[in-house]
């Protein structure tokens with residue numbers, strides 16, 4: 001059965017907004033990380049990796065139990081590089097010991113997206129820390145060397161449509177690949193910490209060359225120094241995906257709307273929130289300054 005959400009007792013919007021603000025202020029303070037990209041993209045990747053282990057067939061994995069805190073999950077080779085995000089969040093967890101790890105990891109992704117000018121992401125608390133025995137085994141996260149059909153099959157495990165898959169991958173407008181983490185490198189120039197639809201614009205506008213990188217892996221590079229993973233590139237090789245790439249390249253608002261829905265679905269997979277009230281929508285730091 002689905003995990004029943006149990007919100008941290010007595011905690012409401014103001015309490016979670018305080019956690020949001022602590023993360024957002026730390027993001028602003030520590031802006032030099034990763035060549036001045038900052039921690040935002042890394043936090044978004046963490047929120048996806050803790051959720052992407054979900055398997056609808058037995059409702060195992062997913063964000064509910066916060067099991068990324070155990071080495072068994074954190075040491076998954078697919079999670080290499082996310083130690084930075086975990087270290088970033090340690091003082092936040094200490095300052096707010098009442099928040100569950102699953103809620104912290106997902107709230108951190110929401111905070112990072114909103115502070116990087118992304119869409120407002122409705123968020124619900126109620127994930128409850130589980131034991132190490134509940135941590136999913138390694139190998140549930142996707143392989144970047146594959147093609148569009150692999151991506152469709154992979155996300156089928158979560159019940160995501162073609163449109164949801166393309167929208168989700170739009171998060172690759174953020175940050176970069178690091179050879180020492182994943183065996184892929186770049187882009188430096190185009191790596192950003194602002195959430196836009198440019199991943200889709202790049203995919204359609206650049207002329208991509210398949211090249212072997214310094215780790216011996218093939219990736220697509222453009223003469224402007226942009227890069228795409230084989231799985232990224234699969235979105236324009238596959239006609240059914242390509243029409244959504246074109247839609248989002250033309251209409252950033254449509255991308256924001258569809259990304260928001262697919263990202264919430266990703267973070268809430270496997271959890272029954274029906275006993276909770278409506279989702280929280282947090283104010284950005286800028287909205288609170290004025």
Ligand code: HEM
Pocket residue numbers: 041042044045048080081142143144145151168169171172174175176177178179181182183184229231263
């Ligand atoms: C087919 C599915 C996916 C594959 C194969 C994939 C693969 C990768 C790889 C290899 C990296 C580079 C990691 C590194 O070297 O540091 C990366 C980074 C990233 N991914 Fe994905 N990813 C996928 C889906 C997603 C989704 C669904 C999201 C979020 C909704 C996401 C968000 C990110 C972000 C923000 C980064 C940049 C991290 C940083 O700059 O530290 N990815 N991804």
Ligand SMILES: Nc1c([N+](=O)[O-])cnc2ccccc12
Pocket residue numbers: 172173174175176177186187190191192199202226227228229232
């Ligand atoms: N910035 C990125 C791009 N890009 O086009 O700028 C493409 N793919 C990526 C895959 C993972 C992380 C960042 C990416």
